[in-house]
Amino acid sequence: MTVIPPVLAIDGPSGSGKGTVSRAVAKALGWHFLDSGAIYRSLAFAAIQSGLNLDDESSLADLALVMELVFTADDPPKVMLNGVNIADEIGTETVGNAASCVAQLKVVRQALLKKQLSFRVLPGLVADGRDMGSVVFQDAPFKVFLTASAEVRAKRRLKQLKDKGHDVNLSGLIVEIEQRDRRDRDRAESPLVRAEGAVLIDSSDLPIDEVIRRVMSVVEPVLG
Numbered sequence: 001m002t003v004i005p006p007v008l009a010i011d012g013p014s015g016s017g018k019g020t021v022s023r024a025v026a027k028a029l030g031w032h033f034l035d036s037g038a039i040y041r042s043l044a045f046a047a048i049q050s051g052l053n054l055d056d057e058s059s060l061a062d063l064a065l066v067m068e069l070v071f072t073a074d075d076p077p078k079v080m081l082n083g084v085n086i087a088d089e090i091g092t093e094t095v096g097n098a099a100s101c102v103a104q105l106k107v108v109r110q111a112l113l114k115k116q117l118s119f120r121v122l123p124g125l126v127a128d129g130r131d132m133g134s135v136v137f138q139d140a141p142f143k144v145f146l147t148a149s150a151e152v153r154a155k156r157r158l159k160q161l162k163d164k165g166h167d168v169n170l171s172g173l174i175v176e177i178e179q180r181d182r183r184d185r186d187r188a189e190s191p192l193v194r195a196e197g198a199v200l201i202d203s204s205d206l207p208i209d210e211v212i213r214r215v216m217s218v219v220e221p222v223l224g
């Protein structure tokens with residue numbers, strides 16, 4: 001009998017806490033973890049490095065197919081692009097915004113699909129992104145849509161970036177976050193939406209432990 005690995009899809013806008021929550025939940029469940037945003041970020045980074053235009057569909061799709069991308073099992077994982085760890089480089093706002101641009105293109109999304117599907121292995125997968133529950137793992141038995149107000153998300157991002165030594169200001173970040181939200185929500189291909197059946201969690205006023213508890217409570221009654 002073939003057992004289909006279960007998937008917990010966690011989608012939402014940037015800064016909603018998806019990354020932290022998804023990693024913690026994957027660890028608690030002992031499941032694999034897919035950071036699909038890191039795949040789009042890696043492609044955007046590789047494109048910038050190669051001097052490609054971020055709307056050059058066919059070159060971007062070719063690059064997506066040839067880039068060799070490996071996430072290591074370290075905590076946090078290394079993101080190895082053609083043998084070089086780019087985990088720090090892809091964490092910037094510039095790369096995040098570039099990722100949001102290349103992610104609008106249908107050919108790019110198609111080229112990156114197989115890579116994402118390959119993460120679905122036993123005992124299960126927690127998949128973090130924008131279209132995990134609506135497109136990539138549409139048949140996922142567990143779906144969550146995690147959100148928070150733009151201001152709260154910008155404040156969280158500000159703290160993360162300042163901790164890393166980046167020089168940023170709150171008002172600029174709010175504008176960037178709202179722009180990125182619009183681009184991710186309004187695009188024709190796999191826009192950011194709450195998938196049918198996804199449990200909505202607004203993390204604006206919740207401590208992270210409570211968000212993790214609520215996400216776990218989506219899965220636990222079924223897993224026992």
Ligand code: DC
Nearest residue numbers: 014036037040099100103129130131
């Ligand atoms: O989650 P993130 O901020 O690392 O994602 C960076 C960008 O990549 C995001 O603004 C849109 C794109 N993305 C996407 O289109 N689909 C996904 N499943 C994940 C990310």
